[in-house]
Amino acid sequence: MSSHIRHPRDLRQAVCGLPAADVDRWETEDPPRRDYTCEDCYTLLPEAQRPDDANHPPGDATLIDTLRRIVAERQHLKIDGVIVDVWSASVTVLIWDRLRGDKRQRLLTLPSHELILRCVAIYRRVAKNRGGQ
Template identity: 90%
Template structure:
């Protein structure tokens, strides 16, 4: 289902480009795609959502720190929700350490 509005297409032409990757829930190769974003320092469009380098980096950092059972729970989410959840964890952790 394409939920991007036409107005968004005019503001961000990259939104019109086809997906670079598709990852259904429970697809652990999403993390490999995020690692590729970080390594190449280039955003990709995953399942209709543009994922920037910072978001990919934060997600990978949090992912690497999680126990396997927590990883499996995150994998049940759609990719954009998994990324947002990892960003929320990162913000919570860094806020408590006096970071960003």
């Protein structure tokens, strides 16, 4: 059975409605740290139901401006159906600023969430090689 997110108002129940007795594992971190959390829990969270704050098709360079706004305002936004937190936005901007133009163009061909995940992966690899984390 997959993990479930605890309901914010009823700690005896998952967000998707399963009672506590039927749940093997709770994800209590916000956001959940596992990739295999129940899909219903993700889609039923209030943050997931709000409309997108920004839409950026692949190739749209204004995505970086939106990420810079997240960092400046220290407030997460929902971009293309995905909630982007301040840390992910700051790491993406940090990596973006250090890339060459040809590498930037390759990243811009990806959907926004993939671009962010690639930049986070680059950051983790660099941090690991420097002895951090």
